[in-house]
Structure formats: structure tokens, C-alpha cells
Amino acid sequence: MVNTTPVDPLSVQDSASALPTAALPLKAAVVSRPAYPPAAAIPTQIGPIGIRFDFNQGARILVPERATGTWHVRLRDLDSGNILFESQNTGALVNSSKRWFVRFGVEIWSQDGADEKIEVLSHEFDLDDREVLILFPVGTLGDVLAWFPSVARFADRHAGARVTCALSALIIPLLQDAYPNLNLVTHAEVVERKLAETMYATYAVGLFFDDNACDWQPTDFRHDGLHRTAAYILGVDPTEMPPHMKLPDESRPLVEPYVCIAVQSSSGCKYWTNPTGWLDVVAFLRAAGYRVLCIDQKPAHGSGLMWTQIPHGAEDETGDRPLVERARLLRHADFFIGLSSGLTWLAWAAGTPVVLISGFTHPTNEFATPYRVTNWHACNSCWNDTKHRFDHHDFLWCPRHAGTSRHFECSRLITASAVTQTIRRIPGFAGHTTTQPHAAYLT
Numbered sequence: 001m002v003n004t005t006p007v008d009p010l011s012v013q014d015s016a017s018a019l020p021t022a023a024l025p026l027k028a029a030v031v032s033r034p035a036y037p038p039a040a041a042i043p044t045q046i047g048p049i050g051i052r053f054d055f056n057q058g059a060r061i062l063v064p065e066r067a068t069g070t071w072h073v074r075l076r077d078l079d080s081g082n083i084l085f086e087s088q089n090t091g092a093l094v095n096s097s098k099r100w101f102v103r104f105g106v107e108i109w110s111q112d113g114a115d116e117k118i119e120v121l122s123h124e125f126d127l128d129d130r131e132v133l134i135l136f137p138v139g140t141l142g143d144v145l146a147w148f149p150s151v152a153r154f155a156d157r158h159a160g161a162r163v164t165c166a167l168s169a170l171i172i173p174l175l176q177d178a179y180p181n182l183n184l185v186t187h188a189e190v191v192e193r194k195l196a197e198t199m200y201a202t203y204a205v206g207l208f209f210d211d212n213a214c215d216w217q218p219t220d221f222r223h224d225g226l227h228r229t230a231a232y233i234l235g236v237d238p239t240e241m242p243p244h245m246k247l248p249d250e251s252r253p254l255v256e257p258y259v260c261i262a263v264q265s266s267s268g269c270k271y272w273t274n275p276t277g278w279l280d281v282v283a284f285l286r287a288a289g290y291r292v293l294c295i296d297q298k299p300a301h302g303s304g305l306m307w308t309q310i311p312h313g314a315e316d317e318t319g320d321r322p323l324v325e326r327a328r329l330l331r332h333a334d335f336f337i338g339l340s341s342g343l344t345w346l347a348w349a350a351g352t353p354v355v356l357i358s359g360f361t362h363p364t365n366e367f368a369t370p371y372r373v374t375n376w377h378a379c380n381s382c383w384n385d386t387k388h389r390f391d392h393h394d395f396l397w398c399p400r401h402a403g404t405s406r407h408f409e410c411s412r413l414i415t416a417s418a419v420t421q422t423i424r425r426i427p428g429f430a431g432h433t434t435t436q437p438h439a440a441y442l443t
Contacts, residue, residue: 036135036204037166037190040197047121051108055125055201056133058096059104065091069112076105078124097215101203101235128160130200134234136167137206138187141323141342144171145349146367147205147230148243154234155181164199166190173324174349178244205230209389222384225364240367242349247324252332258291260317260333260352263308264301265341268395269360269383271308272339273412278311280416281337284423286313288430290334293317295326295343303395335426337419340366340383353426357419359410371422378413379406 043052043060050064063071073094075085079102087094096104103125109117134151136144144167155163164183172184190196207229208216221229224238231238263278265271272278285292292314299318300309310316317329326343327350330336336347340358347354348367355371362381363372374380379400382388388399398407423429 035137035206037187037196039202040199044197044199047108047123049110049120051121053106053121053123054199055104056196056199057202057204058099059094059102059106060096061094061106061108063089063091063094063108069110072109072111072117074105074107076107078103078105097213098218099204099216100218100233125201127158127201130161131198132158132161132163133190133195133199133202134163134165135187135202135204136165138168140168141171142345143207143226143342144168145174145243145342145345146227148175149227149241150205150230150234150236150238151182152179152243153231153236153241157236164190164195170323173322174245174247174327174346175243177246203234205233220386222365222386225366227367242351242367245327245349247328247331249324249328250331251328253329254291254332256291257289257334258293259285260293260295260330260336260347261311261314262296262336262338262341262343263294263311264296264298265339267392267397268303268306269397269408269410270339270341270358271306271408271411272357272414273408274414274416275412277414277416277419278308279313281419281423282311282313284416284420290430291315293329293333295329306396334428335371335423337423355419355422355426357411357414359414371426373414373419373422375410375413375415375418378409380410382410 039056040054043054043062044056045052045054047053052062054060059075061073063073070088070090073087073089074083075094075096076083084096085094096102105125106121106123107119108121110120111117134154136147151163151165155161162183163181164185166185166187166189169186172186176184185195196202204216206216207221211217214220217229218232224232227240228238261278261282263272282292294310294314295317296310297318297320299316300307302308310318323346327346330347330350330352333352335353335355336344337355337357338344338347340356340361344354344356344366353371354369355373356366356369357373358366359374359378359380360383362384363374365384382399383390391397396402401407401409
């Protein structure tokens with residue numbers, strides 16, 4: 001439950017370094033550098049007689065070495081009423097194993113020989129007028145958009161706290177004007193400005209695959225759904241809610257009716273592998289009078305023998321363009337068609353009707369949309385099956401049927417007719433009446 005280590009205060013290591021590589025967030029685990037900026041080397045809050053404590057990546061208590069007598073340290077969960085840990089020592093760093101949100105109570109007594117214990121510190125977790133840091137991994141778009149509403153709820157629940165969020169510089173322009181109460185910074189800024197030195201509490205939000213003890217998340221994210229896992233980590237209401245975005249230009253970019261599509265993703269299991277699926281759908285949309293804009297980052301993407309490219313008939317709007325530009329296109333599109341990928345979550349945030357084609361994820365993994373397309377007759381939902389550990393290094397990952405005729409059948413057996421029938425259910429389809437941002441966003 002808790003690590004208790006005798007320490008020299010000058011050599012205390014960041015508690016985040018205990019995070020095993022296998023438990024790093026999906027996209028962050030690909031790189032060798034740490035997934036998150038480190039916590040302060042020693043606890044940031046100063047107590048009596050050399051004691052230091054904080055709640056940066058769990059409860060951390062540093063009691064100094066003493067030549068005689070002992071310290072008695074106790075950690076409690078103020079909400080459950082449970083005593084989580086007790087230790088008797090002559091000087092140690094105590095670090096709770098649980099790094100998600102817990103309202104800890106910290107009690108420390110001093111005892112000399114047979115003398116009665118004397119309480120020297122009693123502190124109950126309280127974020128009022130405190131600095132809090134919430135860390136997101138970089139290199140991922142959809143995950144951060146899915147998780148950000150939980151940060152907003154956290155800030156509302158702890159209204160007296162000063163909340164800083166560390167995330168990718170590419171995503172900050174989408175969110176910063178919509179959340180003026182939150183301080184949005186990059187990982188580099190956390191390090192350069194030494195922000196960790198002032199933090200009372202720090203929480204890391206991510207996908208922790210091999211966290212069998214639930215030290216970094218109170219419940220396995222594959223049970224919760226991608227977006228709800230952040231709420232459980234931060235101790236807030238997990239009810240689904242898209243993030244807000246304020247864009248520098250909210251005007252409609254095209255006069256003609258149009259639809260956005262995104263055919264690529266970070267792994268082959270996310271692709272729609274029906275050989276004629278995209279071609280048939282694009283032809284269907286063009287016949288209905290729509291311009292079809294492909295907004296993937298690259299015109300072609302894949303690995304080994306598996307590649308995909310802009311479908312014939314779709315217009316090339318690929319490229320390294322600012323996300324605010326993508327969001328503007330999506331906000332005014334009649335609807336969006338995509339996969340379990342970042343641009344799909346961006347379309348959700350923009351308030352655009354989303355046709356989501358996915359077989360390898362269970363519908364609970366993503367936001368609710370009435371236009372979800374899954375073939376339940378095929379193998380499905382392996383991503384949310386805790387028996388299978390996703391391998392982000394294997395572009396062809398298919399844990400149940402790799403190398404057989406059923407490889408990727410979850411999406412291959414989703415037909416174009418299933419997608420076009422779903423599209424026909426979208427209100428206003430082929431009516432071409434959309435001239436303003438979608439009502440779902442405006443509310």
C-alpha cells in the first residue's frame with residue numbers, strides 16, 4: 001500500500017519514477033523520455049521540526065533522521081474512514097502507492113523511549129488556496145479532449161484551488177480561451193519554470209495498461225470507457241460531457257454543403273478495412289450533393305503491407321494544419337465520418353454529428369453517438385477485453401485472429417451499406433440546410 005524508505009533528504013527521488021514502462025500511457029510509452037514531468041525532489045509543504053509533506057503523485061511524507069526516539073506516521077482516507085497505512089521509523093520517506101485522487105489525512109507523532117507519543121502534525125487534505133498540477137501525456141489528441149471535461153469538473157468542485165494543466169502545445173489553442181480559470185502550460189514550461197516546486201498536489205491522467213494493483217487509476221480504464229477514466233482518477237462525476245472550444249475564427253469556411261472524413265489512425269486495428277467501404281461511401285455522399293473533405297494529417301499512412309490513402313472522390317485537406325483550423329471545418333460540416341481516433345473526438349468537441357465506424361472498441365469506450373456503426377456478427381471489442389494487452393508497437397495487432405482469415409474482421413465486415421443506412425438517419429441529410437454551427441454546440 002505504501003512505500004517507506006529511509007532517506008537522506010538531499011537524495012530523495014521523484015516518486016513518479018516508480019511508474020513502470022509497461023504502465024505508461026499508450027502514446028507516451030513509445031518514447032524513452034518520461035511520460036510526465038517529475039514531481040519536486042522533496043515534498044513541497046513545510047511542517048514542524050523538519051517534516052515535509054505533499055500530495056504530488058500520492059501522499060508523500062518526509063520525516064528527518066533522528067538519533068533517538070521514533071516517528072509514528074499514519075495515513076487515512078478521509079472519505080472512506082479507512083486507515084490506509086501506519087509506520088514506526090527513525091526517519092523515512094513515506095509515499096502512498098495510490099496516486100489517484102484521495103483526500104488523505106496525515107498524522108505524525110514523536111516518541112522518545114517509553115514516553116507517551118506527542119502529536120506533532122495533523123493535516124487534512126484541503127485544496128483551498130493551493131496549487132494543483134494535472135498532467136496529460138503528449139502525442140495524443142483524442143485522449144486529452146476526452147479527459148479535459150473532468151479537469152473542468154475538478155476545478156469547479158475545488159473552486160478555491162489554482163489548477164494548472166500540462167499538455168501538448170498543439171492542443172492548448174483549442175482550449176485556453178474556453179477555460180480562463182485554468183492555467184494551460186506545456187511539459188517544457190513545467191520544467192523550465194520549476195512549477196513542480198510549488199505544487200500541493202499532482203495527478204497524472206493516462207492509460208495505465210499493466211496497473212493490476214490500481215495504483216494509478218482506481219479502476220481499469222477498459223471497464224470505464226476512455227473518457228470516463230479521467231473522472232475516476234480525479235474523483236469527479238464521470239457523466240459524459242464534451243469539452244468547450246473557443247476558436248479565433250468561428251465563420252463558415254465553405255459555401256457549399258460538405259462532409260469531413262478521416263480514414264487514418266495510429267494503429268491498423270482502428271482502420272475500416274472493408275476493401276471498398278470508403279470508396280462506396282464517398283461516391284454516395286457526392287451523389288447526395290456533398291463535397292467530401294479528407295482532413296487526415298497525411299495523404300497516405302500505414303505500416304508494412306497495410307496502407308490507406310485519401311479515397312477517390314474526396315478532396316485533399318490533409319497536412320500539418322493547426323487544430324483550430326480543423327475544428328472550424330468540423331464545426332460547420334453537416335456531419336463527420338471517422339474511426340476510433342483523435343479527429344473523431346475533435347468532431348465530438350465541435351458539436352458535429354459523428355458517424356463512428358469501429359469494431360475493435362466497445363461502444364462504451366467512446367462518447368455516445370446515435371450514428372455508431374459496429375457489426376456484432378463479427379469478432380469485436382478486443383481493446384476493452386482485459387485479457388488482451390494492446391501492443392502499440394504492432395501496427396497489425398489483432399489479439400484473437402492475427403495471421404488468419406479473420407484478421408481485422410471486426411471492421412472488414414462492416415459494410416458500406418451499413419454506413420450509408422446510418423448516414424440517412426442524420427436529421428437534414430441531403431437537405432443542405434446547415435449554415436450555422438450545430439445547435440448541439442451552441443447550447
